[in-house]
Amino acid sequence: MSNKPTAGPALEISHLSKSYSGTTVVDDISLCIEKGEIYGLLGPNGAGKSTTINLITGVAKMQAGSVRVFGYDNVRNYRETRRLIGVMHQEVVIDPFFPVGRALKIHSGYYGVKDDPAWRELLIETLGLGPHADKKMHRLSGGMKRRFMVAKALVHKPSLLILDEPTAGVDVELRRALWDFVALIRKEGTTVVLTTHYLEEAQQMCDRIAILNRGKVVAVDSTVNLVKHIERRTLKVWLDGPVQEVPPSLAEFLPAAEEQGRVWRFSLGANQRSGQVLKILYSEGLGIREVETHSPSLEDVFVNLTGLDSAGRARR
Numbered sequence: 001m002s003n004k005p006t007a008g009p010a011l012e013i014s015h016l017s018k019s020y021s022g023t024t025v026v027d028d029i030s031l032c033i034e035k036g037e038i039y040g041l042l043g044p045n046g047a048g049k050s051t052t053i054n055l056i057t058g059v060a061k062m063q064a065g066s067v068r069v070f071g072y073d074n075v076r077n078y079r080e081t082r083r084l085i086g087v088m089h090q091e092v093v094i095d096p097f098f099p100v101g102r103a104l105k106i107h108s109g110y111y112g113v114k115d116d117p118a119w120r121e122l123l124i125e126t127l128g129l130g131p132h133a134d135k136k137m138h139r140l141s142g143g144m145k146r147r148f149m150v151a152k153a154l155v156h157k158p159s160l161l162i163l164d165e166p167t168a169g170v171d172v173e174l175r176r177a178l179w180d181f182v183a184l185i186r187k188e189g190t191t192v193v194l195t196t197h198y199l200e201e202a203q204q205m206c207d208r209i210a211i212l213n214r215g216k217v218v219a220v221d222s223t224v225n226l227v228k229h230i231e232r233r234t235l236k237v238w239l240d241g242p243v244q245e246v247p248p249s250l251a252e253f254l255p256a257a258e259e260q261g262r263v264w265r266f267s268l269g270a271n272q273r274s275g276q277v278l279k280i281l282y283s284e285g286l287g288i289r290e291v292e293t294h295s296p297s298l299e300d301v302f303v304n305l306t307g308l309d310s311a312g313r314a315r316r
Helices: 049-057 078-084 100-111 117-126 142-154 172-187 199-205 223-228 248-253 274-283 298-306
Strands: 011-020 023-033 038-042 064-069 085-088 160-164 191-195 208-213 216-222 233-239 256-258 263-268 288-294
Touching (some): 011 049, 078 085, 100 117, 142 172, 160 172, 172 199, 199 223, 199 298, 208 298, 216 223, 233 274, 263 274, 274 288
Parallel strands (some): 038 191, 038 208, 160 191
Antiparallel strands (some): 011 023, 208 216, 233 263, 233 288
C-alpha cells in the first residue's frame, strides 16, 4: 500500500461542516492548499480551527463535505491519509510509559512506517531532546513536552505537517528552533498548516492565510495581499501634557485618546500624511514629545475582519 503523495493539491477541503449539540462550529468551509506551502489557519478562540484540524485528520467525523490529502479521500483512504499527515495538537498528548527516545523509536510503526534512526536522531538533536532521551514524560518540563510532540509529529516523515498552536507557552529558543526547522523541511517539500495566536509569526512564516470566524472562512489570500487590504496607517503622538480634546479639524483622522489624553492615536488614509496632523497640533500650541507611525499588519486585518483579537477579545 502506497503512502506517497499523488498529483494534485496537498490538502483540498470541500464544503466541510460539523455541529455539536445543535451548534455549528465548522460551517461549509472550502480550502485548497498547494504542495510546499506554509499555510496559516487563523481565527479567534472558538472560530473552528481545531475542529477543522480534527476533521482533516479523522479524529472527528464530518457531517458534510469531503477532505482529500494529496488526492486521497480521508474517509475511503484513511490509512494513506494518516500516513501522509503529521499533527501536533494544541493539547499536550504524551505517552507516560516510555522514555522519550524509545517512544519516538516505536511511533513510526503506528503508521506502518519503518523507523529511520538517522532521521529520528536529527529530530532529537534539532529539538534539543538529546539530554532527555532517557527520561519518561512526567519528568519533562512543559516546554520539553511540546518539543517531544513536534518530534512525534515528524518522526514518520509526513508530507503534510499540521501544527496547532505549536509555540503556545514555549520559550524563545524553542520558537526560533522550530521555525528554522519548519523552513528547512519546507525546502524539502513538506507542506505545513499552522494555527497560531502569534499573528506576527503567521505574517513572517505563511505564504497564504485563511481567516475563520464563527466557523466560516471570512478571508483567503496571500499574506502580502491581506495586509494590503488595510489602507490606513496609524500615527501615535505623545503630548507634553494631557489633553481632553484635540482640535475639531483633526476629526477626519479619527482621533482616539490613550493614557488619560497624554497620547493620541490618529488614523491615516492612503492620501493623508502624518505631517498634516502634526502641523495642526503645532498650530494649536500643543507640545509634542514623541511620534510613532505604524503600518498595517496582519493583526489589523484580523481585527478588521473579526472585530476580535486573536484571543477572542472584542477590539471594535
